[in-house]
Amino acid sequence: MSNAIIVINAGSSSIKFSLFADETRQLELFLKGQIEGLRTDNAHFIARHPAGDVVGERRWTGTEAGAFDHDAATRFLMGFINTHLEGHKVEAVGHRIVHGGGDFTAPAALDAAVLDRLATFVPLAPLHQRHNLAPARSILASTPGLFQVGCFDTAFHATQPPLAQAFALPAEITDRGVRRYGFHGLSYEYIASHLGELGLDGAKVIVAHLGNGASLCAMDGGRSVASTMGFTAVEGLPMGTRCGTLDPGVLLYLMDEMHMGPRDLEKLLYQRSGLLGVSGISSDMRTLETSPEPRAKLAVDLFTYRIGREIGSLAAALGGLDALVFTAGIGEHSAGVREAVCHHAAWLGVELDGAANARPEDARPEDGATRISAPSSRVAAWIVPTDEEQMIARHTRRLLTGAT
Numbered sequence: 300m301s302n303a304i305i306v307i308n309a310g311s312s313s314i315k316f317s318l319f320a321d322e323t324r325q326l327e328l329f330l331k332g333q334i335e336g337l338r339t340d341n342a343h344f345i346a347r348h349p350a351g352d353v354v355g356e357r358r359w360t361g362t363e364a365g366a367f368d369h370d371a372a373t374r375f376l377m378g379f380i381n382t383h384l385e386g387h388k389v390e391a392v393g394h395r396i397v398h399g400g401g402d403f404t405a406p407a408a409l410d411a412a413v414l415d416r417l418a419t420f421v422p423l424a425p426l427h428q429r430h431n432l433a434p435a436r437s438i439l440a441s442t443p444g445l446f447q448v449g450c451f452d453t454a455f456h457a458t459q460p461p462l463a464q465a466f467a468l469p470a471e472i473t474d475r476g477v478r479r480y481g482f483h484g485l486s487y488e489y490i491a492s493h494l495g496e497l498g499l500d501g502a503k504v505i506v507a508h509l510g511n512g513a514s515l516c517a518m519d520g521g522r523s524v525a526s527t528m529g530f531t532a533v534e535g536l537p538m539g540t541r542c543g544t545l546d547p548g549v550l551l552y553l554m555d556e557m558h559m560g561p562r563d564l565e566k567l568l569y570q571r572s573g574l575l576g577v578s579g580i581s582s583d584m585r586t587l588e589t590s591p592e593p594r595a596k597l598a599v600d601l602f603t604y605r606i607g608r609e610i611g612s613l614a615a616a617l618g619g620l621d622a623l624v625f626t627a628g629i630g631e632h633s634a635g636v637r638e639a640v641c642h643h644a645a646w647l648g649v650e651l652d653g654a655a656n657a658r659p660e661d662a663r664p665e666d667g668a669t670r671i672s673a674p675s676s677r678v679a680a681w682i683v684p685t686d687e688e689q690m691i692a693r694h695t696r697r698l699l700t701g702a703t
């Protein structure tokens with residue numbers, strides 16, 4: 300019987316899972332799925348083989364769906380997984396955990412004490428952390444003997460120099476861990492592991508992870524030296540529903556003049572801003588790109604303008620630029636966003652190959668990595684599909700091998 304690793308990526312209203320067969324040197328995905336709409340009146344589960352055929356599907360509506368929280372969803376998923384192992388034996392579960400604080404700069408085995416420590420970072424990632432931890436707690440309660448590993452979005456950025464991590468605040472505040480951490484590290488680490496194949500070993504690269512959450516990472520020789528995200532995953536670029544960088548004076552104004560409290564501000568900054576807030580229409584890039592509304596265009600223009608400005612800032616941190624890499628939902632799929640960002644970065648030497656950028660996705664190479672800059676471009680531009688789940692599976696296997 301061959302072994303399998305379960306990877307869980309839990310968000311605020313969804314839990315995604317992937318099953319990897321661990322039988323050869325390659326970790327091979329054989330099943331993936333998700334439950335979306337947790338704690339709404341319409342929760343939906345679907346699981347598929349990598350080829351796309353549906354292996355399981357279920358919907359919960361009304362009060363049944365409303366009571367369907369992360370714990371109940373994890374129990375359902377583990378039940379489903381255990382009856383769809385296709386002859387494999389589960390040896391470990393790897394989790395994406397957004398914040399590891401200053402303590403967790405590498406993947407770690409999860410037990411009750413570690414989960415309690417990670418729970419102290421909930422205020423540092425209010426959209427993510429509590430939901431990331433819920434499935435691990437649920438599995439610890441139901442299957443205490445199962446090896447679980449936490450993989451942290453912050454860990455990849457631990458290599459940043461102290462200056463890149465610092466806020467200009469008094470020592471009694473920074474000593475409490477109030478500093479810049481950076482996020483999307485599993486995605487960046489995956490991309491970094493493929494830079495050699497693109498001829499970018501040792502290069503100065505800016506990776507644009509543009510999904511619901513969005514950030515940029517400056518990498519020198521595959522190591523993070525700066526990022527647009529900071530203490531929390533709300534800093535930097537505008538995102539689906541998050542505002543990104545904001546003059547802190549705005550917060551004081553909103554508290555004093557609009558009598559907003561901490562929870563009102565949290566809701567505003569994390570859930571009512573970004574593409575959704577500016578457009579008043581949607582947080583979804585596909586909807587905005589096809590909308591005739593001027594406010595939809597304004598939201599997309601602000602998104603790409605801010606990316607352009609932050610690219611300038613990270614190029615300065617790197618002291619030069621060899622390549623720009625696009626990844627995640629928007630980065631991989633929106634030719635319009637890539638074109639606008641490359642236009643803003645033209646002064647740095649990015650020259651887009653319009654035809655390569657607009658080429659249909661099914662014409663891309665099997666691994667999806669596609670060069671979209673002109674042969675004469677001084678700075679190369681690439682699309683590289685990310686795979687956070689594969690990265691989590693790799694880390695989980697490494698810790699498992701060390702633990703047994």
Ligand SMILES: Nc1ncnc2c1ncn2[C@@H]1O[C@H](COP(=O)(O)OP(=O)(O)O)[C@@H](O)[C@H]1O
Nearest residue numbers: 509510511512582583584585627628629632633
């Ligand atoms: N074909 C597409 N064109 C433009 N945007 C797309 C396309 N497909 C997905 N997206 C956008 O990608 C974003 C979601 O990215 P994703 O990386 O899946 O997010 P997350 O994993 O953080 O939830 C959404 O804004 C969505 O509209």
Ligand SMILES: CC(=O)OP(=O)(O)O
Nearest residue numbers: 482483510511512532
């Ligand atoms: C850290 C973060 O912003 O994650 P996501 O993009 O999944 O929301």
Ligand SMILES: [Mg+2]
Nearest residue numbers: 510511512627
């Ligand atoms: Mg994401």
